[in-house]
Amino acid sequence: MRFIGLCFCFLEKQCCGEDATDECVSCGKCAASCPLNNIKLVEGRPVWGDDCTHCMACINLCPKQAIEYGEKTVGKFRHKCPRYKAGT
Numbered sequence: 001m002r003f004i005g006l007c008f009c010f011l012e013k014q015c016c017g018e019d020a021t022d023e024c025v026s027c028g029k030c031a032a033s034c035p036l037n038n039i040k041l042v043e044g045r046p047v048w049g050d051d052c053t054h055c056m057a058c059i060n061l062c063p064k065q066a067i068e069y070g071e072k073t074v075g076k077f078r079h080k081c082p083r084y085k086a087g088t
């Protein structure tokens with residue numbers, strides 16, 4: 001999984017969630033959804049660490065679509081599995 005994530009990072013030349021947009025409401029769902037605890041809320045803003053596998057959970061579960069993967073996800077549909085409970 002980590003290898004695939006590194007491939008994404010290499011291809012995209014960036015990592016997801018370098019910063020949240022102004023749409024962020026500090027709900028913390030991104031931090032709660034990260035399987036690697038790679039996101040911390042600092043003064044109400046998510047801060048990403050260096051342990052991302054690019055699973056895209058934080059991007060897809062943010063209720064405000066405040067996390068982007070560079071320009072690739074801007075305006076794109078977010079998917080949330082109806083059975084997924086973590087981070088909700």
Ligand code: SF4
Nearest residue numbers: 024025027028030062
């Ligand atoms: S899930 Fe979205 S709105 Fe909530 S804290 Fe994270 S970036 Fe902000």
Ligand code: SF4
Nearest residue numbers: 034052053055056058
């Ligand atoms: S993409 Fe996945 S591993 Fe990376 S910060 Fe978001 S939830 Fe965590």
